[in-house]
Amino acid sequence: MVTLHNLGFPRIGRNRELKFSLESYWKGQSTREQLLHTGEQVRREGWATQSCLDRVPVGDFSFYDQVLDMSFTLGNLPARVKGQEGGSLDSYFRVARGRSVDLPADAPSLPRSQDSHNHHKTHDVQEVTCCHAVSAGEMTKWFDTNYHYIVPEFDARTQFSLDATRLLEQIDQARESGVTHPKPVIIGPVTYLSLGKSKDGCDKLALLDQLVPVYAQLLESLADRGVEWVQVDEPILVTELDSRWQHAFKTAYHGLKGSRVKLLLTTYFGQLGENQYLAAHLPVAGLHVDVATSRADLVPLLNLLPTHKVLSLGVISGRNIWKADLNGVLDWLEPLADRLGDRLWIAPSCSLLHVPVDLDSETSLDPEIRSWLAFAVQKLDELGVLGTALTNGRDAVRESLDANRHAIESRRNSTRVHNPRVRSAVSSVTPGMGQRQHGYARRAVLQAGWLDLPKYPATTIGSFPQTTNIRRMRKAYRTGELDRVGYESAIRGEIQRAIREQEKLGLDVLVHGEAERNDMVEYFGEQLTGYAFTTHGWVQSYGSRCVKPPILYGDVSRPHPMTIDWIQYAQSLTDRPVKGMLTGPVTILNWSFVRDDQPRRETCRQIALAIRQEVLELEAAGIRIIQIDEAALREGLPLRRSQWDAYLQWAVECFRLAANGVQDQTQIHTHMCYSEFNDIIVAIANMDADVITIETSRSDMELLDAFDQFDYPNEIGPGVYDIHSPNVPSTSQMVRLMQEAARRIPSHRLWINPDCGLKTRRWEEVLPALRNMVNAARELRASEGSGASQVRVEHVGHVRPAVTIN
Numbered sequence: 001m002v003t004l005h006n007l008g009f010p011r012i013g014r015n016r017e018l019k020f021s022l023e024s025y026w027k028g029q030s031t032r033e034q035l036l037h038t039g040e041q042v043r044r045e046g047w048a049t050q051s052c053l054d055r056v057p058v059g060d061f062s063f064y065d066q067v068l069d070m071s072f073t074l075g076n077l078p079a080r081v082k083g084q085e086g087g088s089l090d091s092y093f094r095v096a097r098g099r100s101v102d103l104p105a106d107a108p109s110l111p112r113s114q115d116s117h118n119h120h121k122t123h124d125v126q127e128v129t130c131c132h133a134v135s136a137g138e139m140t141k142w143f144d145t146n147y148h149y150i151v152p153e154f155d156a157r158t159q160f161s162l163d164a165t166r167l168l169e170q171i172d173q174a175r176e177s178g179v180t181h182p183k184p185v186i187i188g189p190v191t192y193l194s195l196g197k198s199k200d201g202c203d204k205l206a207l208l209d210q211l212v213p214v215y216a217q218l219l220e221s222l223a224d225r226g227v228e229w230v231q232v233d234e235p236i237l238v239t240e241l242d243s244r245w246q247h248a249f250k251t252a253y254h255g256l257k258g259s260r261v262k263l264l265l266t267t268y269f270g271q272l273g274e275n276q277y278l279a280a281h282l283p284v285a286g287l288h289v290d291v292a293t294s295r296a297d298l299v300p301l302l303n304l305l306p307t308h309k310v311l312s313l314g315v316i317s318g319r320n321i322w323k324a325d326l327n328g329v330l331d332w333l334e335p336l337a338d339r340l341g342d343r344l345w346i347a348p349s350c351s352l353l354h355v356p357v358d359l360d361s362e363t364s365l366d367p368e369i370r371s372w373l374a375f376a377v378q379k380l381d382e383l384g385v386l387g388t389a390l391t392n393g394r395d396a397v398r399e400s401l402d403a404n405r406h407a408i409e410s411r412r413n414s415t416r417v418h419n420p421r422v423r424s425a426v427s428s429v430t431p432g433m434g435q436r437q438h439g440y441a442r443r444a445v446l447q448a449g450w451l452d453l454p455k456y457p458a459t460t461i462g463s464f465p466q467t468t469n470i471r472r473m474r475k476a477y478r479t480g481e482l483d484r485v486g487y488e489s490a491i492r493g494e495i496q497r498a499i500r501e502q503e504k505l506g507l508d509v510l511v512h513g514e515a516e517r518n519d520m521v522e523y524f525g526e527q528l529t530g531y532a533f534t535t536h537g538w539v540q541s542y543g544s545r546c547v548k549p550p551i552l553y554g555d556v557s558r559p560h561p562m563t564i565d566w567i568q569y570a571q572s573l574t575d576r577p578v579k580g581m582l583t584g585p586v587t588i589l590n591w592s593f594v595r596d597d598q599p600r601r602e603t604c605r606q607i608a609l610a611i612r613q614e615v616l617e618l619e620a621a622g623i624r625i626i627q628i629d630e631a632a633l634r635e636g637l638p639l640r641r642s643q644w645d646a647y648l649q650w651a652v653e654c655f656r657l658a659a660n661g662v663q664d665q666t667q668i669h670t671h672m673c674y675s676e677f678n679d680i681i682v683a684i685a686n687m688d689a690d691v692i693t694i695e696t697s698r699s700d701m702e703l704l705d706a707f708d709q710f711d712y713p714n715e716i717g718p719g720v721y722d723i724h725s726p727n728v729p730s731t732s733q734m735v736r737l738m739q740e741a742a743r744r745i746p747s748h749r750l751w752i753n754p755d756c757g758l759k760t761r762r763w764e765e766v767l768p769a770l771r772n773m774v775n776a777a778r779e780l781r782a783s784e785g786s787g788a789s790q791v792r793v794e795h796v797g798h799v800r801p802a803v804t805i806n
């Protein structure tokens, strides 16, 4: 008989209870007990929802991040938090967020900037000057998702020691809640090491020998608690592993062979590929593989897998929100069930952390679109239907299967999905559409002519603080308490404030501040056709921070302008140039739930055409600098390097399609927060943006080495202000950073700007920081003896034109 299980359940709470509880605790507005209570409630609710399963995950809950939890379980805390006052929850949040100053009412934030190892640091509020300051752990994205984890830190002195309390307590709690077969979830030793970072250059793999015994101890504690199966997550098995890491798998799992619990070696987010043989032959009791997006692994695995092992198939996608084609799954699954008998387990492909909790909360979704969707709760229902069909035959669930077939067919045939005009627009795309009229050198002269900018022009990345007031007004508008006229005039007030402040600061190129946007992706999703959006579809991005990814179900078009009025209004308030501000097609794609019935590149092209229209209309409306953010272009790189080229090819092509239809005089900017560009600098150059702003302040400009070595031809704004910290950077600090930058990039091609948008900061922090930044620009100009725009014009002539990809 088939066994049904789950790999992990969303933990932010059906109504983001955990988010609110955490933020209130951090602000000192509620007690530790209240927070612990919320955590317990969320876990119990999750277990209740999963009661239909044969094995229920335990330990997938987290107050901040599951990787950080694992670090605590293994006793691997950075030395800087050891011996500090307070309980373990305090230490935990100290690693997660740093020792904070008083948390402002609206102090969310983006992940902190990267260091040179492709990690970016944390988070909401940062430790500052106080004597007890503790810097936060670094944070980086979890595989190819929009979830971010706290990077484990290693050095030559790292010692591990077991603290199984969290897991053991949760197992007891699960049992109290009626879970008869709790299945603890842990991150496996090899993935744990690979996710971490060596702080002193020590060899991470050298730690394996002392790590494995601690894992062995952990498994013993679980066995003592009566646990039968443990889910050991090793997602790095779906990436390319060199021979040392392959060997590490053998060492680790041979070291754990004597354990009294059974291990389910769990992989997800892709195919095992060349690691199949390795994974199939490790001495564990079972193997979980992702078969939701591709079944390429399946046949070879069936032949490789020793016959005593359980094979768990991730048959329902844990990454998207579409109903699974249950009849289609059964067609191939039934013969397998016959063949494998009790050895077959089924589950979602990965943890359900990456999808919203419950479709039933979506009362205002269009009923037809709703009928195509499944969130976490519904995915478990689907699993149940498959289980019953396999055990008792399809007739036992005939009604559910028929309804599912109907939904799948309705989606496939819906006229709302297919729009012939969009199809024909995409098929008439020509390579010339992604090509600027002339190369950068010629454009730069034309742009400098009208822009008349000083050297080191000062600008910002787009957003200004999203205050509580702005969010409240938006909520009031949503609920009808505030009418459109009232809302729009309030937003115009915010724009006006942003413009006035920037003028006072003396910035050279202004922004409107993005007050009208809930999120840089959701905002565009709400205005494009082919998109649906939810009211409760929150997904954790990091810590207490959530996103509500819009759902892209059909061909995309742009029925009306999306940003023009706001930008034009902003421009009407000032003589200085205001940047048009758009999110790029690749980022919109990567941060949305997208359709699975056509290749991503196809969907991306449609979005690119919609953004292109907006770009051209902005230009026609007199906006002559347009920024197109591609924060997720680099982070969207496939997990396997062998697939990078193909991805970069279409991703860059889509950016070019969106951006490059403009006149030479129009200046295109792009922005990326994740700035480890060594491997993809050619692709970045191929985007051919006139100016790229990136996150560099934390790395002391080392990230610019890639641009330097490659001779990146266009202009660059390396971030000098770490916006993830409430710290106000000093003028001299920023001057020094720009001087570092100027050692790598000719100064006539440098801009000065913060690392990223300022939406998560407060005005009180932003104003002094930007004041110092503008002063830094002035000092630099003075010390170089010329502030005249001619300098820019004179120099640009020597610059090589950008490489093109056509």
Ligand SMILES: Nc1nc2c(c(=O)[nH]1)N[C@@H](CNc1ccc(C(=O)N[C@@H](CCC(=O)N[C@@H](CCC(=O)N[C@@H](CCC(=O)O)C(=O)O)C(=O)O)C(=O)O)cc1)CN2
Binding pocket: 108, 109, 110, 111, 146, 466, 468, 471, 472, 474, 475, 517, 518, 519, 520, 521, 522, 541, 542, 544, 545, 546, 547, 548, 591, 760
């Ligand atoms: N999509 C996306 N992915 C991204 C980023 C990003 O900016 N966008 N940045 C990187 C880091 N990830 C991040 C993810 C979320 C947030 C963030 O700040 N999220 C906010 C929600 C932003 C939002 O959608 N706001 C809405 C709704 C806000 C809300 O909850 N309103 C309350 C009421 C407001 C109040 O009374 O305070 C409600 O509806 O109940 C709005 O402004 O309209 C949060 O969790 O708090 C920041 C960074 C990487 N991935």
Ligand SMILES: [Zn+2]
Binding pocket: 461, 631, 671, 672, 673, 755, 756, 757
């Ligand atoms: Zn950014």
